[in-house]
Each structure stands twice: as C-alpha cells, then as structure tokens.
Amino acid sequence: MKYFDYAATTPLDSEAAKIYVQAATEYYGNTGSLHDIGSTAKDILENCRQEFAQLLGVAKDGVYFTSGGSESNYLGIQALLSAKKKKGSHIISSLAEHSSIRSTLDALSLQGYEITLLPFTENGQIDFEELKKSTRDDTVLIAIQHGNSEIGSLQPVEEIGKWCQEQQILFHSDCVHTFGKINLKKITKWVDSLSISSHKFYGPKGIGVGYINPKLAWKPHYPGTTHEKGFRPGTVNVPAIAAMAVAAQKSIEKQDEWFTNIKKLRQMLLSILLEARNHITIYENTQEHQLPHTLGMRLNGLEGQWVMLECNRLGFAISTGSACSTGLTSASKTMKAMNIPEKIGKEFIRISFGQHTTEQDVKELGETLLRIIHDKQ
Structure with missing residues (x-):
C-alpha cells in the first residue's frame, strides 16, 4: 500500500519510538512525586518544555502539554475567554475550522456567545477585509486556523494578529497542520494561543502542545487542577512528551529540505495529471500561501468516496478530506x-505527501488516477 494520507496522521519516527520506550521503562516516575525518581521525570518534562519553547520562539512559561490538537484547541479557547481584554461575547472564526474548534464554539453559543463564521475565497483563504468588517466593539476572540488540513491553504495569521492587537481582541490559531512544515516563529508573536499535535509530525498519538501567552491572567478550566499549572488534569505523559520532542526536533531540522522535496513531488503529480486537466479541478491558494504537502482536488463527475475506495483497491491510501469527518456523507x-x-463538494479528494513519499510512488499514483478517469469516461 502506497501511503498518501500524511495529513491524517504520520508513521512514528523510529528514534522517537526508542525514546518513548526508554522513558517509559527507565524514567517512569510521576512528575508530581517529591522523590528522586519523580524529580528525574520532572527534569525531562521541563527540558522538553524548554525545547518546544525554543522551536516555537515563545516563552517557556506558556507551553503546556495536552492529549493532542483537539484538547489544545478547546483549552486554549477556554483560557483566552477567561482572560479576555474587554467586555463582550462576540467571537469570529471560519466555516472551515477543525471539528474541535467548531464543537467548542457550538458549546459557547449555548452559553450566550455570538459566533460569526467567515467563508473562504475561491483560493481557500479568509478575506481579511471581511474579517475586519465583521469585527465589532464586543468582539473578544478570533479563532482562525493557520493551515487548512484539506487543501493546504495558509491564512494571513500575521495580518489577523496585528488587527487583533489593535482592537484588544485575543487570537487563537490552530497550527496542527503547519508545525514541522514551515517556520512558525514568524507568527507566534501575533497569536495569544496555538495548538500542535504530535502525530502530525511523526511523533506518538495522544500527545500535543498548547501555548498560551504567559502575560495573560487566564483561569483553569478544571477547578483544583494541579498538573501543568492548572491547564489540564491528569498525570503527565512524560514518555510521549519526550518522544514528541525528538520528532519535533527532527521535523524542524529537516523542514526546509522536506518542503523543497515535497514541492517537487506535488509538481510532478500535477504534471502527470495535465493529460486529463479538463477532467480535474485543483483547489489551492497562491504559491506563497500554499503548503505543498496537501493537494485538494476532484475528479470531475466522480464521487470522492468512490475514488478513495478505488484507489485503496489499487494499493493507494488517499482520503476524502479531514480524518475527523471520515464517514460523513456531506461535503467537507x-x-x-x-x-x-x-x-460537487462530495467529489473532493485529498492527497497528502510526507517524508517517505518517493517519485515512483507519485508516478504510480498519477497513472492510477488517469486510469480511473479514462475508465469512467
């Protein structure tokens, strides 16, 4: 099976796996324990916290470990609302946010918050002018993803962040799809909170990072919580955190190399598909606002789920969009x-590239898609 679903999840890096086993078997102490074994685990935890602070270009005091991107999104938004800079109950987000953001906003609407969801342009990007027009005196939070997980479009996070600072609005950004792919240090100073997830950059599942600007006086969402300075309850998963840190270091170290290689692989696939360009629609942003790792498209007239299953039968793993919405019959x-x-939206498929993708894999996938198109004409 040739894997083209790296946007859904990635294989665990072998070095990260070794670190996980070592930490779980040799440094198994509870970070809340006062004895030496607990202190050793606590030292590893804080070293990893410092490492992520450096990788993100943020203060160590703002880095918290969670169970993944979804929890980081939920707790990040809750933390910001507990520390909002002005009175108000209006929140702006987008129609294309991850389900963890949308479900959080749905719950907040039941608590009296008014939610404005902005559409995308034809390039898959927020219209910044529309965002400004939607801002009101009582707007207290804006939550906009950094990179879209289905077509790979990047949002104008720096512009939005500057606007939020001018308007005394707090800003959360879901960076799960961009960490390890592009340099986040350019945007972290413009956000008040962000989320990343380990399994998206070759780390273990079930672990992630939430960042909250340490200058904000946020309140714990779960009363009485002592772990992670009150950010989330539960014994800290040091082995997974250590493995995630190794995977993160390697991803950041190689991100420019991988970006260049994956960009070539994307172009290679598109070149192969030129033969059937009248039967294919590509959804993407302009080059400077596009992650090459994710290719959103449709084979015109063919339902995406059928194409995905046919590719699976022929030995290729692709998807019809976000893994969190797999099985839904509606468009993404x-x-x-x-x-x-x-x-037309139900015809959408997603192809995503990763560090193990080869030119031969891409060539075979391109030929397979052409064969599917020609067989159905």
Missing part, C-alpha cells in the same frame, strides 16, 4: 466554506 467543511455546491 472546506468545500462548504468555499461555497462549492454540495454535489
């Missing part, structure tokens, strides 16, 4: 945000 959130009609 991104297609809806781009105002793509429901029937």
